[in-house]
Amino acid sequence: YYKCLEQLTKTKQLPEEDPLEIQIVRDSFEKVTTVSNEIFKISPEDYLYSKIENCWKSGAEIYGYFTLLFQASGFGKSRACQNLKNKAYVVYCCLRPTTHSGYPLRSFFANNLVSIFYNEIEAKKCFIGYFNMFISFLNDNPDITHEEFYKKFSNSFSGNKSSNEHYEEIKFEITELAKKYSFTDELIDLKDNKKEVIFVFDEVRSLFVDLTRSDKTFTSNYFEIRNVITKFNKTNKIFVLFLDTFSGLTNFMPTKFNEPSMRMQKFKSAEPIYLLPNWDVFVDIESIKTPKDSLIFENICSFGRPLWGSWCKAKKLNEKYKQVLDSQLVVIAKQKLVGGNLVDATNLNINQILAIAGCRIGTVKPLLISTAQDLVSKHMAICTYANPNEGIFKIEFPSEPILADVAASIMNETVKYQNQIESSVYKLIVNKLHSAISSSVIDQGEKGETITKFILLYSYDLSAQHLKTEGPLRYSSYVRVIDFVRNLYGNKAIEIIKEQLKNRAKILLDGFVRFNHFIRSPVSKDELNLVNLMKRCCAVQCHRYQKGVDFVIPVVLSYDKNSFNKMSAILVQTKLHQNVSKPKKEDIEKIMLSELDSPHLAIFMQLGNSNKPELTNLNFNLGNKAVIYSEGISTMTFPYLCSETINELNVFSTTQKQSFLVDKLDILIEEEIVFSSNNVKKK
Structure with missing residues (x-):
């Protein structure tokens, strides 16, 4: 981990003061109190902790004490994991690429973890060093509290210091930690079996580096870390959570060359986590007593995922945030819905169309796994079931008034469609849905x-x-x-x-x-x-x-x-x-x-x-x-x-799935295989 230290201390320092819009996002993440779901009477972190406890209880049956936490943006995954600090010793590491904006910020630990290593031995040494650094510290500091440990190594901001001051503190702590503990290529046991340690890797898709190397058998950093985790002493309560938004789901599916001994087949894998009791947590339905109350911006944004409600709560924390207009959150919602800045509505791709339509008319069921995956990772769909090992998951676009409002504003934009007269995006959306059904991208429903x-x-x-x-x-x-x-x-x-x-x-x-x-x-x-x-x-x-x-x-x-x-x-x-x-x-x-x-x-x-x-x-x-x-x-x-939209709706009403085949004989053969037509039809 000296290599890790060297890269870490060269990290570019953060700007002294962020724009107000970014400060609100930061405060919504760090300062707004997490609310428990009133229906289930359980906080997201308690829910997560119960899943981890069940895994620990399974002991020898489990391949390794790790699992995946997959869900869409703004669902509160990162916050729930960080709040596990109230239950255990938490090491949180956000692996967000340096080129990407967003929150939580990239962690100071991230640099070496996403490196391309010369060989698997070098990779394992790095990851073993990462885990040992914190376990050794806990062995030498048995009286440190969960909160003290988290603050010592977290890149969260207390708000009392600038980002640069906080950076220097983290740099100092890691430098001292690396100097104190000698290097070993074996995992160190946690001396106190009553202690519970949870390592969190957020934005974990960064561990899948595009390897352009001759050694094609070299696995991704993700699988190398997983292999290290399986070597932990199972009498120790150490657990690892990998967080992502379903980007590149197939990357997370183990293959034979990742596990040449086939050891994994002898054990159970911990079930992935994809649901959190995080929906509508900011809603106080009884406080909305009149129609006028229901039009208050904060009340509209209280429905759905916690992102919207926490932003509104954070805006009230500081007088300076009065300068920030509510429309800024609407801009964020629009960017998240379409997966970036929407420059020209005429160039909406099919997944953007499905997202815009889905959060208004209800989920349009994609037939392709890649489509469903993209809708979750880039377009705010919610995963309701996931099984990465089997390549199965279900999605929904649940009720979120702010997203529906944003979608409505896009649908009512006027565009020049197919170089013809101007019309609303409604026509374009119906046309694209018709095409998607015809080509079996979505179910006709x-x-x-x-x-x-x-x-x-x-x-x-x-x-x-x-x-x-x-x-x-x-x-x-x-x-x-x-x-x-x-x-x-x-x-x-x-x-x-x-x-x-x-x-x-x-x-x-x-x-x-x-x-x-x-x-x-x-x-x-x-x-x-x-x-x-x-x-x-x-x-x-x-x-x-x-x-x-x-x-x-x-x-x-x-x-x-x-x-x-x-x-x-x-x-x-x-x-x-x-x-x-x-x-x-x-x-x-x-x-x-x-x-x-x-x-x-x-x-x-x-x-x-x-x-x-x-x-x-x-x-x-x-x-x-x-x-x-x-x-x-x-x-x-x-x-x-308009007559153009009428025509599109009439075409849509008669849409049928079309065969991918062109040759007429091939089509007849396909029908016979699928429908046994010769036996089913009357002669």
Whole structure:
């Protein structure tokens, strides 16, 4: 580790003072108190520690005391690992490349760990030296506390000293440590078996160096470190966590040449960790008492991953941060969603399209592992299941109002599409989704529901564009029902509602909708909490087996301080049938929520092929329920949708997966193999 020391002390010092925007990010990471999830009553670090404890208890069954912690950006992985200092002795090392900005900062330990070594022996010596340095220190300082140990070697900033002063302290500590302990190529045992030590390597993809060398059998630094870890005395409670965002998942899968003895097959690997109880931790839903409260920027940002809420909390820590506009967080959200700076929306790639659409209409299921991996590592999708050894994982785009608002702003940009007339990005997104289904990049899923969500969101967005808004989140606004319905179906729909509801129509039409994205409901439609959905700025797609209703859009009937006591809803049933027939009265009666006695609207949207697109008043007398029935996807039914978007939606409605094969005989052979067509079809 003298080589490590030499490189370490030559590290370029950090700037004396960062811009305010970066200081807020730093403070949000280091100074905002970690909040426990109210539902599970457990902090992220306690959850992580329980996983590590289970591994220690498995003892000899485990190949090595290490595992992977994979998740998207902003999920609180790094903070949870650093907070393990309250449970154990923690050595945290961020391996972020020197060319990359971001937080946590690259650790002072990182330089030598990511080097390219001449051979495996040199690599192992370095990594053994790294571990021994801290274990030896603990053996010689048995009374040091977890907190004292962490502060001594952490590159976190206390806020009382400049980054340069802190750098000098770390440099001094490591210099003294390296001088004191003699070199050995064997791992040192921890003398006190009651002590627990956790090593954390963050941004671990940096350990996978692109090796351009003749020795093709030389493994990556990651596998060399893993091999060293397996030699730890298992009576010692030493554990290693590798953190990443799913970048290069296949890199983490061991191959035969990494384990020539095949020892790994005789043991269990510790299960990777991909979930943390970190969702909605900054939400105080009961404190949002009025529609005005729900529009407060901090309340909107409290939903979802902790990144947004902690930034808002950090902004309140210092008076100087008042200079930083809330729009700065919106810029960060946009950059993270599209994976960098978006210069020209016409050049969005397919993964950016899937991310923008996904955080509004719900997860678009990728069929390719590489696509799903990219969406997590670069575009804010959340991993909900991971098994790197098997190459399996599932992703979701859960409910995050700030991301949905950012996506809406991109979708409503005006671009020149395919050198033709200007139109919104909506058209481009539908076109790309159609292409992705055709080429089997994504699953075609529920096409009718997907089209309906696009149309409903477009109408909401169009209404929001004409509002005067105070904050940077335009697409989280309250929109009058009369404007939303008019932008959906035109003035004829307003007349239908007035004719059916008579003097009660004004109550409904003067109400408000507020939804910039859809979420899937885990409960029946009658169990939905309309007030909390409104606070979250979302509408609901009912679960697949729910009869009568596909979508529920909450409506608040007034905007005063008691308005959440006056709720209604717009209920939508959608069909994509080629053989069109008007619904009967009993069909419409099923479009209902129990105990909804206020005036409300039921929409029956038939999107299938129709020779005569129309908007119809069915003249059913259903009391407080107004009913609108529409057929087809055309400007006759949706007058404010541009003709180009209409055409794209119609093409999308008939999209089928296409064979990669070109030769007709090859296609027939493929069909026979896949479907056993000759036996299945009637002759």
